[in-house]
Amino acid sequence: MGITLDGADTCIMCAFPYYCSALNRTGNLSYYTQCLDYHVIVKDKLEKTAHFLRNEIGAQKAACFTDVGAPVEKKLAVAAGIGIQGKNALVISPLYGTYFFIGYIRTDLDLPTDPPLKGGCANCGMCVKSCPGTALNDGLDALRCASYISQKRGRLTDDEAEILHRSGYVFGCDICQKVCPHNNVSFSPMKEFCVDIKESISLSEIEPLSNKEFLNRYGNRAFSWRGKNVLIRNLNIFK
Numbered sequence: 001m002g003i004t005l006d007g008a009d010t011c012i013m014c015a016f017p018y019y020c021s022a023l024n025r026t027g028n029l030s031y032y033t034q035c036l037d038y039h040v041i042v043k044d045k046l047e048k049t050a051h052f053l054r055n056e057i058g059a060q061k062a063a064c065f066t067d068v069g070a071p072v073e074k075k076l077a078v079a080a081g082i083g084i085q086g087k088n089a090l091v092i093s094p095l096y097g098t099y100f101f102i103g104y105i106r107t108d109l110d111l112p113t114d115p116p117l118k119g120g121c122a123n124c125g126m127c128v129k130s131c132p133g134t135a136l137n138d139g140l141d142a143l144r145c146a147s148y149i150s151q152k153r154g155r156l157t158d159d160e161a162e163i164l165h166r167s168g169y170v171f172g173c174d175i176c177q178k179v180c181p182h183n184n185v186s187f188s189p190m191k192e193f194c195v196d197i198k199e200s201i202s203l204s205e206i207e208p209l210s211n212k213e214f215l216n217r218y219g220n221r222a223f224s225w226r227g228k229n230v231l232i233r234n235l236n237i238f239k
Contacts, residue, residue: 002080002114009061010113012049012105013080016042019099020187020194027199028238030147030172031099033223035193040220042066042103050105059107066103073102081114088127088176089140097183127176132166136176146173150234151226161237170201170234171223203235 002013018032027034043066050062065073074091077083082102083093090098094117128136133144142148146167149160156164167173177183188194198221206214206228218224223231 002077002082003111004076004080004113006076006106008108009106010109010111011076011080012107012111013077013082014046014103014105015077015082015093015096016045016101016103016193017093017096017099017186017188017190018101018193019096019183019185028168028170029198029200029223030169030174031177032101033172033221034197034199036196037220037222037224038101038193039067039222041190041192042101046103046105050107053105053107053109057109059109061106061108063106064103065106066101073104076104077102079116081117084117084120086121086127086180086182087123087125088131088136088180090177092121092180092182093185095186096188097185098177098180099183099185099188122181124181126179126181130175130179132173132175133163146175151230153226153230156233156237164234165237170231170238201231201235203232203239206231206235 004011046064050064053059053062077091083091086092132146135141135144150171214228
């Protein structure tokens with residue numbers, strides 16, 4: 001946890017690590033989607049803290065946020081000392097590398113702030129060299145990121161389909177994290193991210209399902225938010 005200011009608000013920044021021993025595995029789903037939906041888990045943790053701040057500390061404002069704008073979240077996390085900015089466009093924690101979710105609470109409480117961490121990315125260039133879409137050659141070109149491509153709606157261009165095929169993932173991408181030397185990290189103490197793991201998904205599983213059946217079965221997974229048609233499109237690239 002770290003604290004920083006953003007305008008008139010105090011931001012309590014929290015890191016929720018999800019790397020566990022079960023991640024010594026393969027699959028066509030990105031690690032962060034293989035567990036139950038992190039949005040639900042993170043929000044529950046934040047809401048309990050916000051409830052304490054409002055009812056026990058006297059905060060008039062304690063609003064919870066997660067995954068509402070990556071650039072803002074990353075900037076605030078770095079400012080609060082949660083981690084350093086990596087060349088892979090992710091925040092790198094000394095304890096958990098890049099394998100963590102960011103959540104935070106905006107409050108009106110006057111709290112002491114934390115300084116940014118000293119040091120920086122190893123600048124080894126492994127993430128840049130390994131990115132299947134060459135999305136990291138000059139900052140982040142999100143439109144060439146395999147994770148972004150896997151989640152966009154509509155028909156993919158031939159170039160986008162090739163990038164996705166090179167990545168090996170049908171939803172998300174972990175390549176820039178797997179090659180990062182900062183990711184020789186401790187396992188997460190959060191058991192919520194290390195149970196009910198689903199490594200892969202197949203056409204035979206989801207193609208026969210109606211949209212309602214798909215959501216009933218996979219609605220508690222982060223990979224389900226775009227619906228089954230995006231996943232079917234991606235899986236057909238690997239046929």
